[in-house]
Each structure stands twice: as C-alpha cells, then as structure tokens.
Amino acid sequence: MNYAQHVLTHLRKDLRLEWRTKDSINGMLFFALLVVVVLAMAFDPASYPDMTRQISGGLLWVALLFAAMTALNQSWARETNNSVLDAHRLSEAPASALFIGKALANFFFVTAVEIVLAPIFTVFYNLQPLGQAWKLLLVLPLGTWALVVNGTFFAALSLRTRNRETLLPLVLLPISMPALLAMIQATTAVLTGQFEPTLWIKVLLAYVIVFTTACVLLFQTVLSAD
Amino acid sequence: MTIGRDPTVAPTIELEGAAVAKPGALPPPRKSSAAEASAAVKLQRVSRLYGSFVALREVSLQLAPGSSVVILGENGAGKSTLLKVVAGLHAPTYGEVTIFGESPRDLRGSVAYMSHATMLYDELTGMENLTYFAGLQNSSPQPMRSNHSSGSRKARLRDRAAQALREVGLDPANPRRVGEYSQGMRQRASLARVLLSEPDLLLLDEPFSNLDLGSAHSMIARLLAHLAQPSPRGLARTLLLTTHQAELARPLAQSTLTMNAGRLVSLRQTPPPQADGDTPAQREGVR
Amino acid sequence: MPKWAEGWFALTVLALIYGFYRAMAAPREATMGNLYRVFFYHLPHAILSFVFPYLNLAASFLYLFWRNRNVERAAAADAFALASAEVTVLYATIGLATGMLWGRAAWGIWWAWDARMTTYLLLWLLYVCYLLVRSFSSTGQTAVIAAVLAIFAAIDIPICFMSIRWWRTQHPAAVFGGGANSGIDPSMLPAVLWNMVAWAMWGAFLVGVRYAIERRRQQDANAEALGILNQEETTAVLRHRLEEA
Secondary structure (H helix, E strand, O other): OOHHHHHHHHHHHHHHHHHHHOHHHHHHHHHHHHHHHHHHHHOOOOOOHHHHHHHHHHHHHHHHHHHHHHHHHHHOHHHHHOOHHHHHHHOOOOHHHHHHHHHHHHHHHHHHHHHHHHHHHHHHOOOOOOOOHHHHHHHHHHHHHHHHHHHHHHHHHHOOEOOHHHHHHHHHHHHHHHHHHHHHHHHHHHHHOOOOOHHHHHHHHHHHHHHHHHHHHHHHHHHHOO | OOOOOOOOOOOOEEEOOOOOOOOOOOOOOOOOOHHHHOOOEEEEEEEEEEOOEEEEEEEEEEEOOOOEEEEEOOOOOOHHHHHHHHHOOOOOOEEEEEEOOEOHHHOOOOEEEEOOOOOOOOOOEHHHHHHHHHHOOOOOOOOOOOOOOOOOHHHHHHHHHHHHHHHOOOOOOOOOEHHHOOHHHHHHHHHHHHHHOOOOEEEEEOOOOOOOHHHHHHHHHHHHHHHHOOOOOOOOOEEEEEOOOOOOOHHHOOEEEEEEOOEEEEEEEOOOHHHOOOOOOHHHHOO | OOHHHHHHHHHHHHHHHHHHHHHHHOOOEOOOEHHHHHHHHHHHHHHHOOOHHHHHHHHHHHHHHHOOOOHHHHHHHHHHHHHHHHHHHHHHHHHHHHHHHHHHHHHOOOOOOOHHHHHHHHHHHHHHHHHHHHHHEOOOOHHHHHHHHHHHHHHHHHHHHHHHHHOOOOOOOOOOOOOOOOOOOHHHHHHHHHHHHHHHHHHHHHHHHHHHHHHHHHHHHHHHHHHHHHOOOOOHHHHHHHHHO
C-alpha cells in the first residue's frame, strides 16, 4: 500500500466527517460573508471604483484568512475528541500522510468557500477585473494552499500548548506574511491591470513548495512530541 | 470460567528495585529463540513526572514475548501512565523503555493501545471507522483467517473490518454512528480496532470498566482467541492489561503485577485455572 | 563567571567605548548633520539581528538531532536556541528604534511601509512570536515546538528578504554590495567597523550569559525533579490528579 493511498484514506475520512457535520464550511462561509459586509461599511465601494479595485484584493484575502483560521482551529479537534490522535501516533501509516490528507481537506473546504464568496464579492464591491482574469485561477489555489498548509501544521503544533486558539493566529500570521503579500499583490495586479502578476505568482509558488516540504518533513516530530 | 492461557508458555518477568520482593517461584529466563533475545517490553528505572507529581517511580520490568500480565492497583497508582509510557505516547522523564529491542517511537504499527477513550470517530459508523483503520495499515491486508484474498483492495478492507466487528459481537451493517453507541458497544468497537491492527504487543487500559458481566466475558474469550495465535510477524503475542477487577481478568493473567504510588510492589503468578474452584466474584463484575 | 568570560566582558566594554569615540569623532554628514550618527548603532544592530536567528536555527537543528540520542546535549542546544532568540529580539528592537530615529531625521516620517522595513519588522515579529510560543507551551514540549517554529521562522526570513529586490524601496540601497550608489564614505568606515565588532562581542556576551542562566535553570529543575522522585510520600490529592491527566 503506498503513500498516496494513505493520503486518500485520510482525505476521504475528513471529507466524510465534514459532510456529516458541516461545521467547518458553514462557519467559514458565514464568517467570510460578515467580514465582507463589515469591510464594505468601512468605506464606500460603490462611489470609489478605482480605490475599490486597488484594495479589494487585500480585502478578499483578509476575509478568507480569518475565515480559514476559524476552520483550522477546529480541524484537529476531530482527532483529539476521542483521542484518535493517539491511535494515529501508534499507527504504521506515515504521519505526513495524515497531515497531507488533512491539509487537502482544508484546502477543499476553503476553495468551496471561495467559489461561493467570489460572486458575492464581485457583486457587493462592483468589481470588474481589468487584467487577465484567468490568472486568478492560478493565484487563488496557490494562495489558498499557502494559507492552509501552514495553518494545518501550526494548528497541530498548537495542540500541544495551553491556549491553542490564541496561539494559531499568533504563529500563522507572521509566517504567512510573505505569502499574503504575494497573493494580495498578484490579485491586485489582475484586478487593476496596472502591472504583471507573474512575479508574485512565482513568489507564491516558491513559498508553497518550500513550506510544504518543511511541513511534511517536520510533521512527524510535531505529532510524536510527548 | 475455566479457560486460561496455555500455562506452558511461561513468561519471563523480571522485577528489579529495592522495594520489590523478588518472586521465588518464577522459572529462570529462557534465551533460546531469536525472538526472545529481545524482550517484548523492557523498562529500566523508568520514572515519569507530571510537574511535581511522580506518576512512575523507578519502575524496572522485563516481559518476554508471549507473556500476559495483569496490572492491579487503585486509582492513581500509575497503571495508565505505565501503559502510555510503554506505548510511547508519553516519554519517560528518566530511564529507558525498549519494546522488542527498539525505542517505542521507532516501532510504529506493532503496538496497539486501548484506553477509556474509544479512539474512533463519533460521526462515522463502526464499519466506516474500522475500514478506515484497516486502510491505514502498511502490510498488504493479510486476511485474518484467509478465505477472501481476492477482490479489490476496498473489498478486502471491508471484509477485514466486517470480520473484526463480527468477532467482537457487533453487526457490521449497523447504520448507527459510534457516537450513538452504548458504552459497551463502544468498548467492543474499540477492541475491534485494536485487534484489527494485528499487534505484537497489546496494551489495554481498563478494558472492562463499564461492561456488564456477559460482555466482559465475551471480550475475554475474544482476547484469549486472539492471544493464542502468533502475530503476522511470527511473534507470540504479549498482553499488558490494567484493571481493578482482579477476578474478572484472571483467565488472562499468567502473572499479576500490583502497583502502588507509582511503584511496582508485587508480582505473583496466577494459580492455574483448574485450581480455581470458586466462582468469579460476581459483585465485582456488575457495575 | 569564569575568568575568560570576565576578560571577554572587559574587552567588549573597551571595544564599545572605542566604538563610541569613533562614532562621535567621525566627520559630520553633509545633509543630516550630527543626527546621522545614530547610523553607527543602527547598522550593527540591524545586521547582527540577521545573524542570531541562524545561530538559533543551528541550535534548533542540533536539538532535534540530539533529542532522542543525548538528553544532556539536547538541553544545552535548547538553552542556546532560547538565548540566541532573546538576543535576536533585543537587537531587532534596538535596530527598529534607531531606524525610526533615522527615518524621522532623514525622511521626516517615523515609519514607512517599504519592503526592507517591513521585512525587518517581520523578523522582529517572528522572534517575539517564538518567545511567546515558548511561554505558552506546557513544560516538556516547549523545546520541540520551539525548535520546529525556529526552523519555520528561519526559512521565512530569506523569503521576506528577497522581496527587497522586487519591491520598490525607500530605504537607502544596501550598504554592502548593494550596487553602484551604495556604500559609505571611507572616512566613516572605521567607526562602522569598530561598532560592528563591539556590538558583535556584546551580543556574544549576552548570549553566553543567557545560556548560562538557562542551563542553571534546567539543572535546578532537574535537581528538583530528582528530589521529588526521592521523596517517599505522595499525597492522595496529587494521586488523583494523575487519573485526570
């Protein structure tokens, strides 16, 4: 039985659990929606279309980041509820497969939120991308994975600490800053059409590769820590 | 209850330490086969502290493969901690633990641990849970009693899961989720998960605590059947079980260890089951 | 304090004094006047606070390597990781503060969100967060969590740093190796180098002291644990705590 099968087994389990309970997606979706509405009150998107275009890339990612954080904090709760995590620690399946399975599941959840949120965002903020909109199809998945892979890892890391809910944003935000910068720049580039997003997509890609590797290599250490 | 483990498989158990009375009646350690060259469980002066609380105090213990040992002791005596340390879930603060000659952390897959938590997902059915855990095993799914080695991987996993459930008396087709199970059913499902992984070393923490007498006896029968077979790695199976219901666990116990305040205080071999004429203590088994 | 450490401390103080003298004796700068002298303190702190994180990284790797092999060495590596992280935060704080003084004088604003300053702020945030995590995690797991986090933080720094080349920047071009227009007047070089050496020595001294203190703390904790272990009685109250754990 190879590694991919293990990953698939974990992924299928996480998707099934989410399908039964639906706590991640519903929470995230509503939270993101609230952030969009609140931010629209902070400024007037309809009257200043240029400014809206400039900043809505950032707003979209901020909304997604906070929404994802609520789900990430919960994503390991499933494993700790009945101490299933102890069973995983004794299992002969590689620990990183468990991690990748869960990160993929979280990726799908956040992507689902994006699919719902994108049209709402476009309507509420009266958006019309001036650049090549298809490039968003690169930026969104890459950015989502960059958030989710580190988020899943640090959520597992903070399981071992006292106030885990506080800790996750404290750790995740600074580490994700270059990725956030890159995805916001790339999205803004596409929305405004003023510059090319290519450079920032490359940065994002490099970030994703480097940190996915680091997470996979270090997850065993985190899981088996006492 | 007259069934018991084969008394010819004499365990070699060594207790060290000043506070422990050396048991005189034990047979001398045998070092014949390669499997026995490394003890199944070996603890050398293991201590574990939680903050300033000493849960284990300089415990030294050696179990040969094939032993089955019941650990008795009141709450807080250190039984659970001992099992967690042996499983590798807790690191010892001082001392050294080896399982089959290796550190427990390096030895994934051949140790199974069952605690009062089910280690199953509440939102999945028993069958889904077991199929999931069957899918996480590396060894190509050897059929437990092979008559279904053909078919797709998925079908084989489902077969194994269903069989594991049936063997503990649960219905694989039961559509209820584990979260809706009764306490007894949960414990049986948990046992099925543990046995499914075909471990060499079985660590059970209070497996009978919430069971009625009938369930407990059928669980014991299932365990005895499991222990009688060698593991897929060809080792005699080793059992370490904690309980406070001494009489109930007697058929499983080749020897009984008693713990108090983090120490191993006594070791005695259980008298052969035949000599045990009286009935099991009913009062103790009924909750 | 051992003799050689006292000697090191004395040398460090001398170097700091001489560095101060050179900084004050350096010629006045044309546009900024005397205010530019803060630069002699900003530069060493800024550069050194990119050095200590990598000492921290090395110590963290050593910790992870020794964790299951040699408990004593692992504890030492962890103590060193903590010491270097604290000095990183200290130096980055001073670097930020002096940088803001400089910015106020040179650009008229305390803070600008350009790439290099953002990177630097991020470095500061990362290691403050490292220290926070250390204080949050329960004993026994602190070292592992911190070591893993240190690796992530150290990976993060160069990725942030690269953005300097890609994002327009208000900061003066890199002082060393930053292209044709970078560099400093030769007359200021001695002051820069002396302060560099002096502050590097001071940083090393702080790391050493902090390391020694942390080692002492570890030994005390260990001795306390052994003391508890050798006590015979355990109260029934404490016993129940185990079952809950």
